[in-house]
Amino acid sequence: MRIDIITIFPEAFTPLEVSIVGRARERGVLEVHVHDLRDYTADRHRQVDDTPYGGGPGMVMKPEPFFAAVEAIRQETQGEPRLLLPSPQGRPLTQAVLREFSRAPHLLILCGHYEGIDERVAEGLGVEEISVGDYVLSGGELPAMVIVDGVARLVPGVVGDEQSVAAESFSGGLLDFPHYTRPPEFRRMRVPEVLLSGHHEAIRRWRRKEQLRRTRRRRPDLLKRETLSDEDRRLLEEIEREELL
Ligand SMILES: C[S@@+](CC[C@H](N)C(=O)[O-])C[C@H]1O[C@@H](n2cnc3c(N)ncnc32)[C@H](O)[C@@H]1O
Numbered sequence: 001m002r003i004d005i006i007t008i009f010p011e012a013f014t015p016l017e018v019s020i021v022g023r024a025r026e027r028g029v030l031e032v033h034v035h036d037l038r039d040y041t042a043d044r045h046r047q048v049d050d051t052p053y054g055g056g057p058g059m060v061m062k063p064e065p066f067f068a069a070v071e072a073i074r075q076e077t078q079g080e081p082r083l084l085l086p087s088p089q090g091r092p093l094t095q096a097v098l099r100e101f102s103r104a105p106h107l108l109i110l111c112g113h114y115e116g117i118d119e120r121v122a123e124g125l126g127v128e129e130i131s132v133g134d135y136v137l138s139g140g141e142l143p144a145m146v147i148v149d150g151v152a153r154l155v156p157g158v159v160g161d162e163q164s165v166a167a168e169s170f171s172g173g174l175l176d177f178p179h180y181t182r183p184p185e186f187r188r189m190r191v192p193e194v195l196l197s198g199h200h201e202a203i204r205r206w207r208r209k210e211q212l213r214r215t216r217r218r219r220p221d222l223l224k225r226e227t228l229s230d231e232d233r234r235l236l237e238e239i240e241r242e243e244l245l
Contacts, residue, residue, distance in 0.1 A: 001029075001102070001104075001151075001152075001155050002030075002032075002033070002081075002105065002106045003030070003032045003106075003107045003108075003148055003151070004033045004034075004035060004073050004077075004108045005033070005034045005035065005108075005144050006037050006040075006070070006073075006108070007034065007111040007140070007144070008036070008037045008048055009139070009141055010034045012141040013032075013141070015145055016145060016149075020149075020158060020159060021149055021158075027157075029155060029157045029158055030152050030155060032148060035069055037066070038065070039069075040068040040069040040072065041064075041065045041068075042068075047062070048061055049062060049114055050062055058114050060117070061112055061114060061116070063120045063121050063124070066110055066121045066125070067121070067125065070110070079106060081106040081108040082106065082107050082108070083108050083110065083125055083126060083128065084101075084107060084110070084128055084144075085109075085112070085122060085140070086110075086112065086129075086130055086143035086144055086147070087112065087116070087129040087131060087140075088131050088133075088134070090128070090129030090131040091128065091130055091131065092131050093132050093133075093143075093146070094170070095150075095169075097130070098150040098151050098154060101151045102155055107147075109140070109147060110140065111144050112140045113138065113140070130143070132146050132147075153165055170222075172211075173224065173227060174211040174212065174214075174222065175214045175219060176211065176214075177206075177210040177211045178210055178214075180192070180195060205231075208232070208235060209235045212232060212235050212236055212239060213239050
């Protein structure tokens with residue numbers, strides 16, 4: 001998979017050189033290219049922003065450098081990249097959206113700053129606006145890295161153990177179960193006995209029940225009862241009975 005990022009702060013992307021994404025890039029499973037928007041300006045001052053029409057505070061990013069950058073990247077690559085524009089006004093980013101992006105062979109992410117990007121970039125380039133949450137950040141760089149990291153771990157071969165991705169929060173519509181490692185007792189807190197039992201079926205059932213318990217308690221909005229299995233419903237009834245005790 002290939003991901004291109006257009007930004008005025010290419011140096012902000014060092015987090016994509018380490019850990020899982022960094023290793024995937026080294027192994028060639030994932031290609032990430034970061035482009036400096038100022039390289040696509042035509043004036044001596046390499047200007048990327050200007051004052052807003054209609055007045056008001058702040059600056060607006062100019063459309064021409066974004067069009068030039070996108071067109072240059074389109075020319076040097078095959079096929080049509082999926083264009084993403086991080087924006088607090090966009091479609092909320094979820095695990096399902098990341099999964100959808102991970103199936104695209106090529107993503108191109110445009111990072112905005114200041115008051116945002118001239119509206120004609122969204123209109124004329126056919127971008128998808130994506131929000132990483134109902135809050136305002138100062139630029140599109142962190143949202144772009146969130147997208148790259150979240151997408152990368154869904155690309156086959158990036159995370160060593162694919163089962164660990166499949167079991168993570170949101171993958172099956174539920175939050176993850178609690179995890180423990182050695183020692184079995186730490187500061188008088190014990191690892192649940194069942195996890196030390198070696199009884200695979202009991203462990204699987206306990207984990208599923210804890211996923212349901214956590215999701216019910218922390219994110220009831222995610223619990224879609226109609227999609228639960230018969231076993232899930234029985235486990236939920238057990239949880240509800242336990243809570244009445
Ligand atoms: C200060 S913000 C602009 C906010 C814009 N004036 C508004 O109120 O919708 C500058 C840039 O940060 C990025 N950004 C800020 N918050 C974001 C969010 N929640 N999700 C995705 N991108 C965001 C976008 O690229 C945006 O163009």
